Amino acid sequence: MASFRDLLFQTKLEVQEITTSDADAAFGSWTFLDVREADEYQQGSIPTSIFLPRGNLELQVEGKIPDKSTPVVVYCAGGVRSVFAAKTMIELGYEKVVSMAGGFNRWKDEGRNWSVPKTLNPEQRNRYQRHLLLPEVGEQGQQRLLESRILLLGAGGLGSPAALYLAAAGVGTIGVIDMDVVDASNLQRQIMHNLDRIGERKVDSAKKTINLLNPDVTVVTYDLRLGADNVLDIIDGYDVIVDGTDNFPTRYLLNDASLKKGIPVVHGSIFRFEGQVTVFSPHDGPCYRCFVPEPPPAELAPSCAEAGVLGVLPGIVGSIQAMEAIKLLLGLGDPLIGRLLSYDSLEETFRTFKMRRDPNCPTCSIDPNEIVIAEYDDLCMPHALQPPVSV
Numbered sequence: 001m002a003s004f005r006d007l008l009f010q011t012k013l014e015v016q017e018i019t020t021s022d023a024d025a026a027f028g029s030w031t032f033l034d035v036r037e038a039d040e041y042q043q044g045s046i047p048t049s050i051f052l053p054r055g056n057l058e059l060q061v062e063g064k065i066p067d068k069s070t071p072v073v074v075y076c077a078g079g080v081r082s083v084f085a086a087k088t089m090i091e092l093g094y095e096k097v098v099s100m101a102g103g104f105n106r107w108k109d110e111g112r113n114w115s116v117p118k119t120l121n122p123e124q125r126n127r128y129q130r131h132l133l134l135p136e137v138g139e140q141g142q143q144r145l146l147e148s149r150i151l152l153l154g155a156g157g158l159g160s161p162a163a164l165y166l167a168a169a170g171v172g173t174i175g176v177i178d179m180d181v182v183d184a185s186n187l188q189r190q191i192m193h194n195l196d197r198i199g200e201r202k203v204d205s206a207k208k209t210i211n212l213l214n215p216d217v218t219v220v221t222y223d224l225r226l227g228a229d230n231v232l233d234i235i236d237g238y239d240v241i242v243d244g245t246d247n248f249p250t251r252y253l254l255n256d257a258s259l260k261k262g263i264p265v266v267h268g269s270i271f272r273f274e275g276q277v278t279v280f281s282p283h284d285g286p287c288y289r290c291f292v293p294e295p296p297p298a299e300l301a302p303s304c305a306e307a308g309v310l311g312v313l314p315g316i317v318g319s320i321q322a323m324e325a326i327k328l329l330l331g332l333g334d335p336l337i338g339r340l341l342s343y344d345s346l347e348e349t350f351r352t353f354k355m356r357r358d359p360n361c362p363t364c365s366i367d368p369n370e371i372v373i374a375e376y377d378d379l380c381m382p383h384a385l386q387p388p389v390s391v
Contacts, residue, residue: 008080015086017101023073024112030071033064035085036104040077042119044108051117051139054081057088063135068094075100075107118143124216128170141330142170146216148329151175151238153226153254155206157314158244158268158321160192165322166242167210167217171329174210175238177222178202189311226250228373231257240325241265244318248295249376255280255288256363260371264328268321273310275317275343278336278355279324285338286357287364313345 018026032049034041041051050064054076065072072089074097076082082099089097100107108114120128120139124146131137131145150171152159155178166174180202182193197205203221210219222234235241235257243254243265251267258265264281267288280287320341327335340353359365 008083011083011087015083015090016098017079017083018073018098020100020102020107020110020112023075023098023100023107026071026073027113030073031065033061033072033074033085034104035074035076035081038119040104041117043116044104044114045117046075046104046107047113047115049075054085057085058092060135061089061092064138065094068092069096070094071096073098073100075103077103077105079103079106118147124170127214127216131169136332137330145170145326145329146172148240149173149175149238150325150329151177151235151241152244153177153241153250154244154246155190155192155202156180156186156244157189157270157309158318159206159242160190161315161318162242162244162268162322162325163192163206163210164213165319166325167214169322169326170214170216171326172216173218173220175220175222175234176203176206177224177226177234178206179223179225189309189314191315226253228253228375232261232373235261235263238263240328242321242325243267244321246270248292251288251292252295252376253373256371256373258282259287259364260368260373262368266321266324266328268317270309270313270317272307273313273345275313275345276340277317277320277324277343278340279328281328281335281337282368283364286355287361289363290358290361291340291355293358310345313343316343316345 032046034045034049034051035054035057037053045051052060052064072094074082074086074089076085079099079101082103086097086099120142125132128142131142132139148171150166152163152174155163155176159176163174163176182197182200182202182205184198186193187195192209193202193205201223203223207219207221210217224230226234231253241254241258241263243251245251246269254265258280259282262282264279267278267280269276278291324335327333338355340355342351342353357364363371
C-alpha cells in the first residue's frame with residue numbers, strides 16, 4: 001500500500017502548483033478557493049475567497065463555482081490539502097485549477113493582503129442553517145443579508161408578512177414607517193399586531209414582534225408622515241424599499257425620491273381579492289410614473305377601507321414582496337423589473353404582464369439631479385388627502 005507521502009508525490013505530478021507570488025499576480029482575475037476548516041478560515045483569509053472546507057468539496061463545489069471554465073487558485077494552510085482538492089476539481093471537469101504552494105501561512109508570512117472575514121456565530125449558523133445549505137446563498141449570502149438595510153413603508157397588511165419574513169431571513173436592519181395606531185379592525189390581516197396592542201403605535205408593535213422573532217435584526221422606527229420635507233433623509237442609506245402604502249401621493253413621492261437616490265422599490269398593491277407586485281429599479285426598467293402616469297378618479301380606485309379586502313390576500317402579496325427584496329439583495333434569479341405579477345385569489349391564478357419604460361416619462365427620463373421632490377396631495381383622490389396609511 002502506498003504511503004501518504006507517495007500519494008502526495010503522485011498527486012503533485014498531476015496538479016500544477018504555483019507560488020504565492022504567481023497567485024498574487026492572478027488575484028482579481030482568478031477565483032480563489034479556500035479549502036481549510038471553519039476555525040482556520042475565521043482567523044484570516046485572502047479577501048474575496050470562496051470558503052469551502054475540503055470535506056465538502058465534492059458535494060458543494062459545483063454550486064459555489066458553476067462555470068467549470070473559471071480559473072481557480074486553490075489554497076489551504078500549508079499547500080497539502082489544496083493539492084488533493086485541485087485534483088478532485090480536475091476530475092470533476094474543471095478546466096484550469098492550480099494549487100498555491102505554501103498555502104495561506106506562507107501568503108500571510110510574506111505580508112500579502114489578507115483579512116479576518118466576517119463569519120456567523122454558532123447560534124446564527126443554527127438559525128440560518130437552511131439558507132447555508134443553498135449554494136446560491138451560503139455563508140457569504142447570509143452575511144450579506146445581515147449587513148443589508150430594508151425600509152418598509154407601512155406596518156399593515158403588506159408590511160406585516162414582509163417584515164416577518166425579512167426578519168426571519170436575517171436582514172440586519174429593517175426600517176418601519178407608519179404613523180397609525182393598532183385598531184381591532186386591523187387584526188383581520190395585519191398579523192404583526194394582536195389584541196394586547198390595540199391602541200399602541202404600529203411602529204412600536206412592529207418592533208416588538210420583529211425583536212421577538214430575530215434578535216439579530218435592528219429595527220428603526222419612523223412614527224411620522226412621509227413627506228417632501230423628510231423623504232430623502234429617511235430613505236438615504238437603505239438598500240431596498242418595500243412599499244406597502246395604499247395612496248397615490250405617497251407612491252408618487254416615493255417614486256421621485258427613490259429615482260433621485262437610486263434605490264429600488266418593491267411595489268405591492270391589493271384590492272378585494274386581487275393583488276399586484278412589481279419592482280421599480282431606477283433606470284433599469286419603468287418607474288411608477290411609467291406604470292401609473294396619472295392617479296385615477298376616486299370612484300375608480302377606492303381604498304381597502306372603502307372596498308374591503310380578503311384578509312389572507314395581503315399575506316400572499318407581502319410575502320412575494322419579501323421574496324423580491326431578498327432576490328435584489330442577493331442578486332438572485334430574475335426580479336420583477338419591467339414585469340407586473342398579478343394574482344387573482346378567487347381563480348387562484350398568477351399572470352405576468354410586461355411593462356415598458358416611457359421614454360418621455362417626466363421623472364425617469366431626466367437626470368436624477370433635476371428631479372424636484374414635492375407633495376402630491378392635490379393631485380389625488382379624497383381619501384389620499386389623509387396621512388399615509390398601511391393597507
